[in-house]
Amino acid sequence: MSPAVRVRVPGKVNLALAVGPRRADGYHDLATVFHAVSLFDEVSITPAEPGSGLRVSVEGEGADLIASGPGNLAHRALAMLADRAGLPCDVDVAVRKAIPVAAGMAGGSADAAAALVAGAALWRVRADDVDLASLGAELGSDVPFALRGGTAVGTGRGERLTPVLSRGTFHWVLALSRTTLSTPAVYAELDRLREARGDAATPPAIADALMQALRDGDAHALGGALSNDLQEAALSLRPELARVLEAGNDLGALGSVVSGSGPTCAFLARDGEHALDLAASLTATPEIRSVRCATGPVPGARIIAD
Ligand code: ATP
Numbered sequence: 001m002s003p004a005v006r007v008r009v010p011g012k013v014n015l016a017l018a019v020g021p022r023r024a025d026g027y028h029d030l031a032t033v034f035h036a037v038s039l040f041d042e043v044s045i046t047p048a049e050p051g052s053g054l055r056v057s058v059e060g061e062g063a064d065l066i067a068s069g070p071g072n073l074a075h076r077a078l079a080m081l082a083d084r085a086g087l088p089c090d091v092d093v094a095v096r097k098a099i100p101v102a103a104g105m106a107g108g109s110a111d112a113a114a115a116l117v118a119g120a121a122l123w124r125v126r127a128d129d130v131d132l133a134s135l136g137a138e139l140g141s142d143v144p145f146a147l148r149g150g151t152a153v154g155t156g157r158g159e160r161l162t163p164v165l166s167r168g169t170f171h172w173v174l175a176l177s178r179t180t181l182s183t184p185a186v187y188a189e190l191d192r193l194r195e196a197r198g199d200a201a202t203p204p205a206i207a208d209a210l211m212q213a214l215r216d217g218d219a220h221a222l223g224g225a226l227s228n229d230l231q232e233a234a235l236s237l238r239p240e241l242a243r244v245l246e247a248g249n250d251l252g253a254l255g256s257v258v259s260g261s262g263p264t265c266a267f268l269a270r271d272g273e274h275a276l277d278l279a280a281s282l283t284a285t286p287e288i289r290s291v292r293c294a295t296g297p298v299p300g301a302r303i304i305a306d
Contacts, residue, residue, distance in 0.1 A: 004046040005122045009114035009146055009301040010036040011105035013172065013259040015214075015222070015268040018204035019229040024193055027141075029206035030158050033214075034142075036149035036295040037041075037172055041107060042096040042304075043074055043114035045122055049090065054078055057091040062101030066108070067178065072106040074115035077139055081119045084130045085190045091122070103182035103193030104234075104260030106142040113301040114144035121303055149300025151214060152208060169295050170268060171275040173253070175244050175282055177263035178289045181234060186261040189233035204229075223255025234262030240287040241265060247285045251278055 012034050020029035031301065041060075048055070056075045058068050070079070072097050078249040082089035099107035114130045119125065136143030151164040194201055213221035223226060235241050239259060244265045248256045253267035253272075267282075269275035272293075279291045 002042050004303050005118040006042060007114040007118045008040045008042050009020055009110040010149055010298050010305045011039045011041070011099035012142065012145060012176075013105065013257070013264075013296070014228060015151070015226055015257075016206050016210050017230055017260065018206065019187070019190060019201065020204040021201040025084050027157050028112065028187060029096065029156065030154060030203055032154045032158055033151065033164060033206055033210060034145045034154050034158070034298045035151045035170075036145070036298050036300060037174070037294040038298045039105070039174065039292055039294050040069070041099050041110050042165050043111055043118055044094045045078070045115070045118045046092045046094075047122065048092050050088065052090045054089050054091055054093065056095065058095045058097065060097035061099065063097055065101045066120050073112040073139060074271045075220050077112040077115040077136075078119045080135060080139065081116055081130065085123060085125045085134060087123050091119075098259065100176045100264060101177065102182060103179065103264040104183075104258065104262045105264055106146060106260065109140045109142035110301070112136065112139045112143050116147065117301040117303065118144075119202055126188055132192050132289040140161045145300070147300050149298055151297045163216055164211065166214040166297060169297075170219055170222065171270070172273050172294045172296060173267040173269060173275050173282060174259070174286045174292045175248065175265040175267070175285070176290050176292065177238070177244075177265075178242070178287065179263055181236060181237060181262045183261040186230050186233045186237065189236055190230060192231070193233060193236060213260075219244045219268060219270060222291055223253070226255040226257040226268065228260075230261050231258040234258045239262050244285060244287050247282060248278065251281045253278060
């Protein structure tokens with residue numbers, strides 16, 4: 001029997017997230033800049049006896065919050081891949097989580113992407129036969145980015161990607177929250193706030209200043225250009241996040257932003273040493289459960305050797 005395949009996959013932060021009006025299908029048109037950061041989940045798959053089916057186990061950060069059965073996105077990804085490739089799906093899947101769950105870092109999408117890469121390698125599925133990015137987009141809007149990693153502009157629901165020219169490495173501090181946030185609830189809150197104000201959402205676009213900061217590898221400029229249309233809605237649902245952002249700003253972060261639909265907050269540091277200082281100081285903030293230092297951009301889902 002073939003040995004296990006182990007895949008490592010990063011979480012993401014959104015350096016910009018512009019949300020357009022709600023579409024007829026319930027989704028919103030987005031323009032976002034995804035940025036993969038070095039907080040990694042690991043998905044391992046091991047062939048099992050014929051007829052034994054698909055079994056998923058989960059351990060690590062927030063494992064108790066997510067399904068280990070068919071509700072797990074890694075399970076759905078492998079079942080779909082086997083179906084498209086016309087293969088039986090008898091594997092044991094082990095998901096080791098470090099990306100916080102329901103925290104705006106696309107951990108579920110990351111695990112789906114990792115499972116696709118692992119399954120394609122184990123079953124020798126050729127890219128000509130099954131396009132993993134298209135299959136990924138069916139599983140979730142953030143899955144194509146988790147396959148690719150790096151820094152990329154996402155449009156549509158976020159699944160249409162264009163790589164971004166970016167120089168150097170950026171140093172981040174991620175403040176993990178004591179609470180979770182549901183992505184649909186945050187979008188619904190944004191719609192509610194916009195309606196209450198009579199705001200007409202404009203077509204989403206990314207500011208030139210952000211793209212220029214990435215091209216220049218200029219952390220100071222990038223810090224000033226971070227933006228997220230979902231931040232106001234996330235803060236409306238979790239007002240304590242305002243104190244978290246304020247704490248990072250007071251401690252000298254170059255920029256701060258709620259990641260995706262939150263509640264994780266991302267702080268940009270000058271360099272690795274500054275990130276360590278910032279992380280150490282932020283641990284004193286009562287609203288923060290824990291902090292992580294991370295760098296970006298990093299590659300997407302990749303096989304790792306034992
Ligand atoms: P989104 O990807 O919608 O932005 P998020 O990044 O905030 O969401 P995720 O960690 O992806 O949050 O979790 C979203 C939901 O997906 C969770 O509520 C969880 O129940 C479900 N889920 C299913 N499989 C997984 C998985 N392998 N890891 C994390 N969450 C999963």
